[in-house]
Amino acid sequence: MGIKQLSIFVANEKGTLADVTRIFREHEIDIRAISVYDTVDYGILRTVVSEPEKAVEALAKEGIVSKLSDILTINPEDKRGSLNDIFTLLGDNDINIDYIYSFLVREDGSQLFVLKVNDKEKAQELLEKNGVEIIREL
Amino acid sequence: MQENDIWSECETYDREQFRKVQSERLVDTVKRVYEKVPHYKNKFDQHGVSVEDIKSVDDLSKLPFTEKKDFRDNYPFGLFAVPQKQIVRFHASSGTTGKPTVVGYTKNDMTMWSEMIARIVTMAGVTDEDVAQISFGYGLFTGAFGLHQGLEHIGAAVIPMSSGNTEKQIMIMKDFHTTALISTPSYALHMAEIAREMGVDPKKDLFLKWGLFGGEGSTEAMRREINGAWGLLATENYGMSELIGPGVSGECLALKGMHINEDHFIPEIINPDTGEVLPEGAVGELVITTISKEALPIIRYRTSDITSLNYDKCDCGRTTVRMAKISGRSNDMLILGGVNVFPAQIEEVLFNVDGIGPHYQIKVFKQGYLDRIEVDVELIDANYLDSFGKLENLNQTIKHKLRTVLGIDAKVNLMQPRTLQRFEGKAKRVIDMREDK
Structure with missing residues (x-):
C-alpha cells in the first residue's frame, strides 16, 4: 500500500481546473497536493486527495477521465x-x-x-x- | 452469414427480367412526367429529347439530370405529377439553406414504400418476431415514418420512440425487450454511451439483435464500434426524401453492399464533373431514376453520393444490384491544399485509433493562404495519463495516420469526454470556416 495519486486529463481552457475542484468540493474531497505543468493545448493534473477512489468515481460521473496510481x-x-x-x-x-x-x-x-x-x-x-x-x- | 427470408420474388429476377420491367416502367414514367410536369416538358424540349426517343432502359442516358436545385426552383409542389387530391402524405427534408425539399405520396406510393421497406428490414434480419424501436425523429423527415410502415407491414412490433430523451430510450429498450434498433449510426453510438453511464450493459441487460442504420453515411469502422458497443448486428440502409425516403437500398446479412430495389429505382454511376455514365464497377456519383412513383417521379436524380455498383449475384440469393457504402458526397468533399478528402476517410482513421472515443469534429480554416485542419477527438482511456509522453505519442499517432489520408498535417486536439456535440439525428461533423470553398 502507499499513497495514491490521481492523474486527470485537463484541456487548456478557461475553467477546466475549476470544473475539477468543484466536483471535489461537492463530494467533500480534500486536496492535499496539486500540480500542473504548463502545456499548450492540454495537460495532466496530478493531485493527492483525501478519498482517491471516491474522487475517480465522482469525476467519471461528470465525464472526466482520471487514473489512480501508486506513487x-x-x-x-x-x-x-x-x-x-x-x-x-x-x-x-x-x-x-x-x-x-x-x-x-x-x-x-x-x-x-x-x-x-x-x-x-x-x-x-x-x-x-x-x-x-x-x-x-x- | 445467417439464413433469412427474401421478402419479394422480384429480388431474385434475372437480368433479363429486370431489363424488361425497368424498360416498361421507364417508358411509362417518361411519358407521364412529360405530360403532367411542365418542368420536365421544358427540360426535355430544351435537351432535344422526345418521349418517343425513350424505348428501353438503354435510352436512359439520353435524358437530362434532375438536381436538388430543381426542387428548390419548383417549391413547393411544382414537380408533382398528380393533383393535390391524390396526395395522402407530405414529407420534407430539412434543407440547410433556403426552402426545404417537399415530397408527396399517393396511396399507391405509400403501399409501394412500405413494400420497399419490408424488403430492406427483412434482408437486415428483422421478422414478425421482432420488437423494433424507431429512434429517428418523427416529423417531416422521412426516416421514422418510412421504417415505421414497412416494419408494421412485415408484422414486427413497432415502438415509435422518436429521437431524443436518451435515458428513456434505454429504459424502454430494456422494459419492452427491444430486439431491433432503428436510428442514425451516430445516435446509436451516443445511446450506447448513455446506457453505460446508466449502469446498463447493452450486451447483458438488453435484447438487441439487429441495428438498422441510415440517414447518414457510416464506415466499416463505425459498424465495428456499434456492433461492439451494443452486441447487435448492424446493417446500413440508404435512401433520400427526393427519391422516396429510406427504401432505395439496404444491406443484407452478407454485408457486401446495399441491394437496390431495382424494379423501382434504376441506378447509374456518372462522372460528377462531366456527367458521363461510367462502366460497371467504376466509382462515381450515384444517379437514380424512380420508375414506379406516382406523385413525384424523378428522372435521373443526382444524389451527390459517391459509390459503385456490383451486379454479381449475392451470397444471400438476391440478384438485385448492390451499391457500395457511400464513400463521400460529391458536395461534402473537402479540398485541402489541392487534395480531395472525404470526411468519411478521416472517420475511418479515427475509429481505428485506440484510446479515443467515437465522436469527432473537423474544423477547416485558412491561415494566410494555406488550408488548415483541426480534428477534435475525445480521450477516453485513462491509461494515457501515466505520463505526458504517452499523451503526446497518442496525439502524434493520430496526426501521423491522418497525414496519410489528408496529405497535410492536421492539428489534433485531445478533449475531455462528452465535450463534443452529440447528435440525435444526422451528425454534422465538419465545420468549414473558409470563406470561398
Whole structure:
C-alpha cells in the first residue's frame, strides 16, 4: 500500500481546473497536493486527495477521465543537501525520475515529496535502506 | 452469414427480367412526367429529347439530370405529377439553406414504400418476431415514418420512440425487450454511451439483435464500434426524401453492399464533373431514376453520393444490384491544399485509433493562404495519463495516420469526454470556416 495519486486529463481552457475542484468540493474531497505543468493545448493534473477512489468515481460521473496510481512519497530530512543525496542515489542506481512535486503537511509542518520513477519498488527499497522516510499514509 | 427470408420474388429476377420491367416502367414514367410536369416538358424540349426517343432502359442516358436545385426552383409542389387530391402524405427534408425539399405520396406510393421497406428490414434480419424501436425523429423527415410502415407491414412490433430523451430510450429498450434498433449510426453510438453511464450493459441487460442504420453515411469502422458497443448486428440502409425516403437500398446479412430495389429505382454511376455514365464497377456519383412513383417521379436524380455498383449475384440469393457504402458526397468533399478528402476517410482513421472515443469534429480554416485542419477527438482511456509522453505519442499517432489520408498535417486536439456535440439525428461533423470553398 502507499499513497495514491490521481492523474486527470485537463484541456487548456478557461475553467477546466475549476470544473475539477468543484466536483471535489461537492463530494467533500480534500486536496492535499496539486500540480500542473504548463502545456499548450492540454495537460495532466496530478493531485493527492483525501478519498482517491471516491474522487475517480465522482469525476467519471461528470465525464472526466482520471487514473489512480501508486506513487512514492518521501519525507526527506530537513537539512541542506538532502535532496541532492536522494537524486544522486537514484541516479547512480539507474532510476529515472519522471516528475516530482512537493507539498506541506500543515499538522506537523513536514514537507513531503511525490516522486514518479521508472521503478518504484527498487527506488523505495533503496531509499529506505539509506534512511529516507517513506510515507505510506497521510 | 445467417439464413433469412427474401421478402419479394422480384429480388431474385434475372437480368433479363429486370431489363424488361425497368424498360416498361421507364417508358411509362417518361411519358407521364412529360405530360403532367411542365418542368420536365421544358427540360426535355430544351435537351432535344422526345418521349418517343425513350424505348428501353438503354435510352436512359439520353435524358437530362434532375438536381436538388430543381426542387428548390419548383417549391413547393411544382414537380408533382398528380393533383393535390391524390396526395395522402407530405414529407420534407430539412434543407440547410433556403426552402426545404417537399415530397408527396399517393396511396399507391405509400403501399409501394412500405413494400420497399419490408424488403430492406427483412434482408437486415428483422421478422414478425421482432420488437423494433424507431429512434429517428418523427416529423417531416422521412426516416421514422418510412421504417415505421414497412416494419408494421412485415408484422414486427413497432415502438415509435422518436429521437431524443436518451435515458428513456434505454429504459424502454430494456422494459419492452427491444430486439431491433432503428436510428442514425451516430445516435446509436451516443445511446450506447448513455446506457453505460446508466449502469446498463447493452450486451447483458438488453435484447438487441439487429441495428438498422441510415440517414447518414457510416464506415466499416463505425459498424465495428456499434456492433461492439451494443452486441447487435448492424446493417446500413440508404435512401433520400427526393427519391422516396429510406427504401432505395439496404444491406443484407452478407454485408457486401446495399441491394437496390431495382424494379423501382434504376441506378447509374456518372462522372460528377462531366456527367458521363461510367462502366460497371467504376466509382462515381450515384444517379437514380424512380420508375414506379406516382406523385413525384424523378428522372435521373443526382444524389451527390459517391459509390459503385456490383451486379454479381449475392451470397444471400438476391440478384438485385448492390451499391457500395457511400464513400463521400460529391458536395461534402473537402479540398485541402489541392487534395480531395472525404470526411468519411478521416472517420475511418479515427475509429481505428485506440484510446479515443467515437465522436469527432473537423474544423477547416485558412491561415494566410494555406488550408488548415483541426480534428477534435475525445480521450477516453485513462491509461494515457501515466505520463505526458504517452499523451503526446497518442496525439502524434493520430496526426501521423491522418497525414496519410489528408496529405497535410492536421492539428489534433485531445478533449475531455462528452465535450463534443452529440447528435440525435444526422451528425454534422465538419465545420468549414473558409470563406470561398
